[in-house]
Amino acid sequence: MAFKSFRNFMEDAVRRYYSSERALKDFFTAPQLDxxxxxxxxxxxxxxxxxFEKPSLVELGAGTGILARDILNYYRENYPELFKNIRYYIYEFSPSLIEKQRKVLSEFENVEWVSELPKVEGVIFSNEFFDALPVHVVKEGKELYVDENGNEVWLSLENERVKEFLKRMGYENLNQVVEVCLDCIDMLKRISESLVSGYHVVIDYGYTSEEISRFPEGTVLAYKExxxxxxxxxxxxxxxxxxxVNFSALMEYGKDFGLETILFQSQxxxxxxIPTFLNELEKLSWEETPEGIERMSRLKTMLVSMGDKFKVLLQRKSS
Ligand SMILES: C[S@@+](CC[C@H](N)C(=O)[O-])C[C@H]1O[C@@H](n2cnc3c(N)ncnc32)[C@H](O)[C@@H]1O
Structure with a gap:
């Protein structure tokens, strides 16, 4: 019987999922809230x-394109000079989402879709992108595979890069499931190579090495509707x-590629x-219309139920 590593299984499943029509309505993220x-x-x-004189923003995994739209609208209204100069790149692998993004962003002339990360000065960022990158799942010297019928099979861990990761992160002797995202590290390398100068921002749910024991069975989850x-x-x-997302790994391996962590905090x-966000909260706290009350509750969701689970990592590319 043929086996696939869980990493390969996840890569394939994620790509198929995001290329399906379902992805257009299924996921639910902070930009979609408000x-x-x-x-x-x-x-x-x-x-x-x-x-930067000619600044660029690169968004990884742009979903329906509404985050890009909200950012560009904000610049058009509040920073017209920046709006005039900025180039906005989208790195996205789903044909159906690209089509949707093109519609949502049709009024903006400074947006470009890329299949390779371009050389830029500016900011490369993502919201809920790294959590979609495939992981190796290991436990006590074994790695998870999946057979043709969708059953779990645990085989001896042979992957040298995974073993090195466990050693470097100090996870070798953990008696629990550990997820190893080598694709996240490869992505960091590409991000660093793409940044001539600038910053990398990751927003996602995740943990640090200190918190890994909170997830004895690992963190892999699947969502449908x-x-x-x-x-x-x-x-x-x-x-x-x-x-x-293992944020400790992003901070540790970032060093290899000249990405220095300058901020890591909860969402x-x-x-x-951020003054704009606080002003909005203040304004909405006086609103008595149903729409205002609803917006207030959406902003609270970003702060309360998502607030601690989601983290923000800011790295600077040192030249
Ligand atoms: C959960 S959605 C987040 C969308 C958006 N950032 C938001 O906050 O609403 C994940 C996005 O990443 C894209 N994506 C996932 N894995 C990718 C990969 N390996 N390469 C490029 N895009 C990917 C998906 O197609 C989707 O647009």
Whole structure:
């Protein structure tokens, strides 16, 4: 019988899922909650983009394109000079999402879709992208494989890069499931090579090495219609498979590629330091219309239920 490593299984399932029609309506992220999220990010990026004469923003995995739309709208209204100069690149692998993004962003002339990361000065960022990159799943010297019928098979761990990762991160003797995202490290390398000068920002749910013991069975989850699917090994391509991001690994391996961590905090703390977001909260707290009350509750979701689970990592490319 043929076996696939879980990493290969996940890569295939994620690609199929995001290329299906289902991906257009299934995932639910902060930009979809409210434009205040994109506006806060835009304000934060503007401080960093102002360092460059010809600044670029590169978004990895742009979903329906609404985050890009909210950021560009914000610049058009509040930073017309930046809006005039900026180039916005989207790196996306789903043909159906690219089509959707092109529609949502049709009014903007400065957006370009790329299949390779371009050389830029500016900011490369992502929201809920790294969690979609495939992971090797290991436990006590064994690696998870999947057979043709969607059953779990644990085989001896042979992958040298995975073994090196466990050693470097100090996970060798853990008696628990550990997920190893070599694709995240390869992505970091590509990001660093693409940044002539500038910053890398990751927003995602994740953990650090100190917190890994909170997930003895690992963090891989599959979602379908906003619900967790249990038997997802038999549902390849129908469900969105994700793994929490190991932020300690992004910080540690970033060093190899000249990406120095300059900020790491919860999404709540991050948003609460951005004046635009605070102003919006203040304004909405006085609103009594149903729409205002609803927006207020959406902003609170970003701070409360998502606030601690989601982290923001800012890295600077040192030249
Ligand atoms: C959960 S969605 C997040 C979308 C958007 N950033 C948001 O916050 O709404 C993940 C996005 O990453 C894209 N994606 C996932 N894996 C990818 C890969 N390996 N290469 C390029 N895009 C990828 C998906 O197609 C999708 O657009």
């Amino acid at each position: 434009r205040a999220f994109g506006e806060a990010l835009a304000e934060f990026f503007s401080q960093h983009l102002s360092e 906003h619900k967790v699917v249990k038997d997802f090994l038999k549902e390849a391509g129908n469900a969105d498979i994700t793994a929490h 709540r703390d991050f948003l609460m330091h």
